[in-house]
Amino acid sequence: MTDMRTETVSLSGHGAYRALSLRRQAILLMLTVGLCAAFVGDIATGPARYGLGEVVRTLVAPAEADAQMRVIVWSIRMPSALMAMVVGMALAIGGAQMQTILNNPLASPFTLGISSGASFGAALALAFGVALIPMAGDYIVAANAFVMAMATACLIHLASLRRGASIQTIVLLGIALVFSFNTALAIIQYFAADQAAAAIVFWTMGSLTKATWPKLAITALAVALTLPVFLRRRWQLTALRLGEARAASFGIPVRRLRLETLILVSLLSAIPVAFVGTIGFIGLVGPHIARMMVGEDQRFLLPASALTGALIMSLSSVLAKIAVPGAVLPIGIVTAAIGLPVFLYLILKGGKEIW
Amino acid sequence: MVVLSTDRLGARFGSRQVLRDVTLPPCHGGEVVAVIGPNAAGKSTLFRRIAAILPGPGDCRLEGVHDSDRAVAYMPQDQTGTAVLTVFESVLLARKQVSGWRLAAADLMEVDRALTALEIGDLANEIISELSGGQRQLVGLAQCLVREPQVLLLDEPTSALDMHRQLEAMRRVRNLAQDTGMLVLIALHDLNLALKFADKVAILSGGTLHDFGPAGEVLTPENLAATFRIRARVEPCSQGKPHLIVDDAI
Structure with a gap:
């Protein structure tokens, strides 16, 4: 932020603001280019590795590509590569908005218990075959995870509606929910059969191998439906960061805005977790990196968070495939391995500038 | 020109009544009205009721407003x-x-x-x-x-300013009201600023309106003793301007 300021200080008022906006647009462009490169890299890596040029040619002109490569690129790797991007977008946008409405830098689907709730729901299905939505069929695990994630979000909503409930109350409730669900999960694992316990462990690590076109479509739809709503309310949401009193003084219905945003964010967080399992740190680190690059203005923060989240997920997907030869690591392990040090770095080096 | 008045305005936080039947006489555009009172007198609550941020009984009437969405701007303390x-x-x-x-x-x-x-x-x-x-x-x-805005509600806007900036800010507010026809209601703790810059003064105490009128008529030893619990008097200074002198707490 300091560099940004010294760069523009010589310009006056709105001239400097325009320069700042252009700089932010350039950052968004660079993130988009980086994401495209990571996406191609994600498709190129796997048990059979391809050159980036080959992959691009197959993507641009599939009819001219080798049949085997066409199947691998378009039918096998494309859904998981796209899923990585869309899940990263959804979690990062969700995290950015949670941090905004709760005015807390540690808020994310992961830290508020939504991911833990989903894991608990999934474990019920994997260990005991309990279906929270009858007739869920092959989607029993995802359906259970979704129901529990939304139930957790509803619990947080109800708590926020209580008279005198502060933002700190909500965050502490989220932490209590994380511990409660983790305890319940441990109990389920203890009583579950060995095979089921292993399945639960694998699910909670998150994996893109579960990606399919229908799951991808539903997740993308959640992003496509919620992002325009957030962008429409960008001035109000940004004003929330000035504090509740000042936002209210601008005529913003703070409580209603917070509640409606929390509902949309819950949806945005529950769907990806239901489909790919628990993926931590994206919703926490993605928005922080985006905020360091483009500031709080939601016109830039939202797309920057989405692009940063997608970029981290795509790079994590590549790392998951190349870190251990012959094996694909669960992506949740990789995001945690990348996210935790980045998060610690942010706290220790950049904390004062961010918060 | 904008005219603001209130009719039995009230507010409640839980079971605690923090504002009760506050009826402000018409305040006109171009005026600076100082709202004074001891801590927890209800100054901020009155502003939040006028700005329609807080619900509660009573009415706030605004006449001569061009655009109701932007007629009132409120600057909170925080x-x-x-x-x-x-x-x-x-x-x-x-x-x-x-x-x-x-x-x-x-x-x-x-x-x-x-x-x-x-x-x-x-x-x-x-x-x-x-x-x-x-x-x-x-x-x-x-x-x-x-x-x-046509009505500006300023909640202790000078509390963090040094003396020079306090006077500068108040002068700016005063000029703003005169030049633009804006009505300014300003919560103040410094009674001399109220005396120097305000056309009218509203004294709040215990959530009710204790007195309202021109500064010289309202800032009396009796009112100050009853609301602020201080022994004070207004006397002309060496330049002949009225100045509030506080002798002691009661």
């Missing part, structure tokens, strides 16, 4: 925050709450104008959370002005 926003952005945010969701060149010009009017144009690119308390108060004032 100017803290951790946002990574520049001063220019934060003032623009206030403007964008009342001027549609697309950013227009006129919005940027208005922000420039507000910052220039308060002589804080040099802070435009500073991060708001890194400013001093006094600078934040000036930014808060700019956030109000940029909305082009």
Whole structure:
């Protein structure tokens, strides 16, 4: 932020603001280019590795590509590569908005218990075959995870509606929910059969191998439906960061805005977790990196968070495939391995500038 | 010209009645009305009721308003925050709450104008959370002005300013009211500022309106003793201007 300021200080008022906006647009462009490169890299890596040029040619002109490569690129790797991007977008946008409405830098689907709730729901299905939505069929695990994630979000909503409930109350409730669900999960694992316990462990690590076109479509739809709503309310949401009193003084219905945003964010967080399992740190680190690059203005923060989240997920997907030869690591392990040090770095080096 | 009056305005926090039957006589555009009173007298609550931020019984009447959405601007006491926003952005945010969701060149010009009017144009690119308390108060004032209100509610806007800036800020507010026909209600703790700059004074005590009228008529030893629990008097200073002298607490 300091560099940004010294760069523009010589310009006056709105001239400097325009320069700042252009700089932010350039950052968004660079993130988009980086994401495209990571996406191609994600498709190129796997048990059979391809050159980036080959992959691009197959993507641009599939009819001219080798049949085997066409199947691998378009039918096998494309859904998981796209899923990585869309899940990263959804979690990062969700995290950015949670941090905004709760005015807390540690808020994310992961830290508020939504991911833990989903894991608990999934474990019920994997260990005991309990279906929270009858007739869920092959989607029993995802359906259970979704129901529990939304139930957790509803619990947080109800708590926020209580008279005198502060933002700190909500965050502490989220932490209590994380511990409660983790305890319940441990109990389920203890009583579950060995095979089921292993399945639960694998699910909670998150994996893109579960990606399919229908799951991808539903997740993308959640992003496509919620992002325009957030962008429409960008001035109000940004004003929330000035504090509740000042936002209210601008005529913003703070409580209603917070509640409606929390509902949309819950949806945005529950769907990806239901489909790919628990993926931590994206919703926490993605928005922080985006905020360091483009500031709080939601016109830039939202797309920057989405692009940063997608970029981290795509790079994590590549790392998951190349870190251990012959094996694909669960992506949740990789995001945690990348996210935790980045998060610690942010706290220790950049904390004062961010918060 | 805008005219504001209230009729039995009230507010309650849980079981606690914090504002009761406050009926302000008509206050006219171009006037500065100081709202004074001891701590917890209900000054902020009155402003929040007038700004329609708090629900409660009673009516607030506004006549001569051009645009009801932007007629009243309220500057709260609390100017803290951790946002990574520049001063220019934060003032623009206030403007964008009342001027549609697309950013227009006129919005940027208005922000420039507000910052220039308060002589804080040099802070435009500073991060708001890194400013001093006094600078934040000036930014808060700019956030109000940029909305082009007809009624301005300022909740202790000088509490973090040094003496020079207090006088400067009050003079600016005074000129603003006279030049633009804006009605300014300003909560103050410094009674001499009220005496010097306000056309009228409203004294609140225990959530009710104790007295209302021209400063010279309202700031009497009896009123000050009854509401502030101080022994005080107004006497002409060496320049012949009225000055409040506080002798002791009662």
